[in-house]
Amino acid sequence: MSQQVRVRFAPSPTGPLHIGGVRTALFNYLFAKKNNGIFFLRVEDTDQNRFVPGAEEYIMEALEWLGISPDETIGKNEKFGPYRQSERKDLYQQYATQLINSGNAYYAFDTAEALDAARKKDEEQGITFIYNHHNREKLDTSLVISSEETATRIANGEHYVIRFKTPVNETLHLHDIIRGDVKFETSLLDDKVLFKSDGMPTYHLANIVDDHLMETSHVIRGEEWLPSMPLHVLLYRSFGWDAPQFAHLPLIMKPVGNGKLSKRDGDKMGFPVFPLDWKTDEGISSGYREKGFFPEAVINFLALLGWNDGTEKELYTLDELVNSFDLSRVHKAGAKFDPEKNKWFNHQYLIKQKDTDLAKAFAPILAEKQITVSEDKLTRIVSLIKERAHFVSEFWEMSDFFFVAPTAYDEKAIKNWKAETPGLMQELISVLEGITDYTSVNIETIIKDWMTKNEIGMGKVMQPFRLSLVGALKGPHLFDIVEMIGKEETINRLQKAIASI
Known part of the structure; x- marks a missing residue:
């Protein structure tokens, strides 16, 4: 590529950043880094009616948390600012005036009432109303009134818009990096509004002007913008500018049924669709960060929604994604969001974490329960349970028996408590009392020797033993639990079970 790669993520600050937007930002980031280019963020806030306070800061914080911060943005390396x-x-x-002067745009003074009447008239004749070459010279535009009258009406403060004058009877043969060659008939396009009399541009004009001035080389965006591609290419042509290359990403689809993934799907199925919590007067929409996801896991999962490198590989560091990423490997079809696979990725990243780091993350949960434990012991407990966890928030439920004795016993497991069980548990207490080297391996060896010597079946001891210590038939290796809670606590729990069950 002769021109430096410059790609942008250009969200509107109208609310929290949807996970689909995050993936768009990610693919732009990966493409930029793969090609030694620049990834920049531009905030498209021209629609002030939809502006939501705090949304811009939310977007910045989300990208920072995910580790894909832009190279240029508001307050950072503003080479082509403002951003x-x-x-x-x-x-x-x-x-906008340049397009008027070149004959590629025109003023339109139509009122909402006039447009509504024109629309109804077409509908009565079975025609779909489209504002374009069919009627633009029959409506209230500068194409049919004199330049003097046009200037007078503007000077008098009359409301107007500037519309693009779409060419007639032209077939546009365009290329999309992901979708290949695409074709559009200009006669079927409408004359989009580019500029309003309040001094604000619409998305289409601002987007094109800014992408040109900011030297955007590739526009990588969601497929919902594919219908806008012919207008944008025509605008570039009208200005005499080279258009960037386009790539339209597939939608992220809902887990069940058809359609685009929405917040409602997340609420219904219990998974987040935003990177961070979003708070409103109506409540909190949960985010990946607050749900306990690792940012690396979110990035890894999103990268594989609509892209793969042609191998069976699933786990990638961010650097590996950069090295492997290629827009030609992005799929055309929508990618179905799988909440269980999402959790699986987090599990993979959780078990890779250092036990000491996980222990530090678990410690505040214990502190809320007023439980104090040494860092070494907590680190060991975490090492015993993390293989089964998806989130640190699950640690307590998976390990509460390490810290507090059970107050109830699983009803199904109690069926394993037979008439001879109390006697066996009393004998087991005697064996435990005689052990001096109270380590997992030694305790297991001595107890299994005792069972073998006395021809006691494994199930007759092991299940009631675990039930006594844990309250259920769950948890890591039994003798690791025995070592961790200590001899005195082990015997106390056995005696309590003998008395209670």
């Missing part, structure tokens, strides 16, 4: 569109609005008027 907030509302601060660039003085630019757009001149470009």
Whole structure:
């Protein structure tokens, strides 16, 4: 590539960043880094009616947490700033006027009532109303009134919009990196509004002007923008500019049924669709961070939603993703979101964490329960349970018996408590009392020797023993539990079970 790769993520600050937007940002980031390019973030806030306070800061924090911060953005390496569109609005008027002067755009003064009447008239004749070459010279536009009248009406403060004058009877043969060659008939396109009399551009004009001025080389965005591709290419042509290359990413689909993944799907099935918690007066929409996901796991999972490198490999570091990423390997079809696979990825990253780090993450949960334990002991406990966990938040339920004796016993497991069990447990207490080297391996050896010598079946001892210590038939290796809780506590729990069950 002769031109430096410059790609952008350009969200609107209208609320929390959806996970689909995160994936768009990620693919732009990976493409930039793979090609020694620049990944920049531009905030497209021209629609002030939909602006939500805090959304811009949320987007920045989310990308920072995920480890894919932009190289250039608001307040950071502003080579082509400002990077907030509302601060660039003085630019757009001149470009809108340039299109007027070149004959590629025109003023339209139609009122909402007039457009509604025109729409109803077409519907009565079985025609779908499209504002384009069919009617633009029959409506209230500068194409049919004099330039003097146009200037007078604008000077008088009359409301207007500037519309693009879409060419007629032209077939556009365009190329999308992901979808290949695509074809559009210009006669079927409408004349989009580019600029409004309030001084603000629409998305289409601002987007094109900024991408040109910021030297964007590739536009990588969601497939919902594919229908806008012909307009954008025509705008570039009208300005006499080279268009960037386009790549339209597949949608992220809901886990069940058809359609795009929504917040409602997450609420219904209990998984987040936002990277961070989003708080409103109505409540909190949960985020991946607060749900206990590792950012690396979220990145890894999202990268494989619609892309793979052609191998069976599933676990990638961010550097490995950068090295492997290629837009030609992005799928055309939508990628179905799988909540269980999402959790699986987090499990893979959890078991890779250092036990000491996991212990530090678990410690605040214990502190809330007013439980104090040494760092060494907690680290050992974490090492025994983490293989079965998806999240640190599950640690307590998986390990509570290490810290507190059971107060109840699983009803199904009690069926293994036979008439001879109390006597066997009393004998077991005697064996435990005689052990001096109270380590897992030694305790296991002595107790198994005792069972073998007395021809006692494994199930007659092991299941009631575990039930006495844990309250259920769950948990890590039994003799690791025995060592961790200590001899006195082990015997106390056995005596309590003998008395209670």
